[in-house]
Amino acid sequence: MERTVRYSKKREAILAVIRGTSTHPSAEWIYHQLRPTHPDLSLGTVYRNLTFFQENGQVQSVGVVRGQERFDAIVTPHSHFICNCCGTVLDLPDIRPEADLERAVSTQYGFAVKRCELTFYGLCPECSYQNQNFKEEPLS
Amino acid sequence: MERTVRYSKKREAILAVIRGTSTHPSAEWIYHQLRPTHPDLSLGTVYRNLTFFQENGQVQSVGVVRGQERFDAIVTPHSHFICNCCGTVLDLPDIRPEADLERAVSTQYGFAVKRCELTFYGLCPECSYQNQNFKEEPLS
DNA sequence: ATGACTGCAAAGACTTTGCATCTTT
């Protein structure tokens, strides 16, 4: 039996926050964003709804950056850049792996590919400028 | 002043385990692997050495899969497939994003790109076969 | 009225860290 989904004001607000930002927010970020207008919101509810949205394909995980999972309301294929210094996650709308690759993985290896993530790591312009010493390895 | 690195038997053993497997192991996996031969090994030491190897470019993180960070001793560019069902991480030696893309990200966006990760998600052959129902659900 | 949704706080899972001890050089 399918679960009946009910309306919830907080769920709506949480999704609106995710859709209204390009920061690829963490659960904590969403929580703090909503706290002023929803003083009784609980962090657990944010987590529960994030799971809900992922199961429903409304939100995708961008991966874990510095210990926190980051989310994205844009579920159409696109790539990301993650700054090793400040942890910022940015969209790269134009950058996309060849469509052939996904098919190649399916046929060559026999995998049922659902989706594909292309992520670049490095330094964003601000961090490159401010922090020349930060040359070495990812914090990711 | 640079830190002086000293030899350590356990460090050597840890690296050998990572290099000797294609499972893209987690800290816990490495720990259990070594426990029989090194009964006094501590999990903290595994973590400390994983950080060390990453800082030295001997090991790279493949990302966090089901809450555990996974590592890879192959640091040359290659892609991965991650099974949503069993969590297996597999190498895709032949699959590689176009070299142009990395350059494009640098020039178009002004990022200092250090590296790039291409990861495919889906079901591995075993899981596709065993668990047909699994494809119905838009899973995490 | 039913069962979905939530707040709260406790529990869980993974990782980091402080300190005394042991090792390498």
Add this chain to the structure above:
DNA sequence: AAAGATGCAAAGTCTTTGCAGTCAT
């Protein structure tokens, strides 16, 4: 002897979960 590396356990972070109360249908 000096400084790095480790064991141990405590602490830290992030996330999940149980339960009782609230809300949507």
